[in-house]
Amino acid sequence: ILNVEQSPQSLHVQEGDSTNFTCSFPSSNFYALHWYRWETAKSPEALFVMTLNGDEKKKGRISATLNTKEGYSYLYIKGSQPEDSATYLCASFNQAGTALIFGKGTTLSVSS
Amino acid sequence: DSGVTQTPKHLITATGQRVTLRCSPRSGDLSVYWYQQSLDQGLQFLIQYYNGEERAKGNILERFSAQQFPDLHSELNLSSLELGDSALYFCASRGGTSGGAFSEQFFGPGTRLTVL
Numbered sequence: 001i002l003n004v005e006q007s008p009q010s011l012h013v014q015e016g017d018s019t020n021f022t023c024s025f026p027s028s029n030f031y032a033l034h035w036y037r038w039e040t041a042k043s044p045e046a047l048f049v050m051t052l053n054g055d056e057k058k059k060g061r062i063s064a065t066l067n068t069k070e071g072y073s074y075l076y077i078k079g080s081q082p083e084d085s086a087t088y089l090c091a092s093f094n095q096a097g098t099a100l101i102f103g104k105g106t107t108l109s110v111s112s
Numbered sequence: 113d114s115g116v117t118q119t120p121k122h123l124i125t126a127t128g129q130r131v132t133l134r135c136s137p138r139s140g141d142l143s144v145y146w147y148q149q150s151l152d153q154g155l156q157f158l159i160q161y162y163n164g165e166e167r168a169k170g171n172i173l174e175r176f177s178a179q180q181f182p183d184l185h186s187e188l189n190l191s192s193l194e195l196g197d198s199a200l201y202f203c204a205s206r207g208g209t210s211g212g213a214f215s216e217q218f219f220g221p222g223t224r225l226t227v228l
Contacts, residue, residue, distance in 0.1 A: 046216035
């Protein structure tokens with residue numbers, strides 16, 4: 001069974017703080033890792049799809065890194081803003097390569 | 113707006129009943145995925161269809177079934193409902209050919225099912 005773990009479960013920061021979260025996944029038979037952002041009362045939206053060891057992707061103030069050999073990915077947010085408040089989900093593809101297995105997410109709250 | 117639509121938005125029903133949730137994928141997307149989000153659980157993959165055919169199955173109960181129609185919309189049927197089936201049900205679609213590890217998924221707004 002594929003387990004995707006995310007930490008911390010929740011996080012509260014002040015506006016302007018930089019923060020990061022961790023996603024760990026089984027490193028064997030790795031296909032791809034997805035990051036999604038899920039705002040309250042909305043649906044999850046894709047941030048990144050990462051496939052190669054050492055991948056680093058960036059979108060504005062948000063970036064992510066991937067280590068497939070040790071099975072972890074970090075999501076970084078630089079200079080957090082209140083609009084960054086959301087649950088950040090990571091998901092890995094299982095051995096069959098046909099289904100996303102999601103972690104439970106890290107819920108970020110940014111206070112102004 | 114992801115381009116994926118789901119109806120109804122909310123559904124309240126009683127135990128033992130049967131309901132149908134509907135999903136229309138983004139225009140041109142052949143793959144449809146169904147997920148369940150329960151309290152304290154992450155998004156749980158239920159089932160995937162690709163161009164009308166079942167492609168992958170996750171933790172889907174035998175009381176649940178799905179299908180994808182020729183116009184590519186999909187329906188998730190939940191029967192003999194139990195209190196524990198209360199959850200948010202998402203549909204997602206993606207473009208590209210089969211084997212979608214490398215393509216992002218686009219999620220619909222979800223259907224919140226409450227079983228009383």
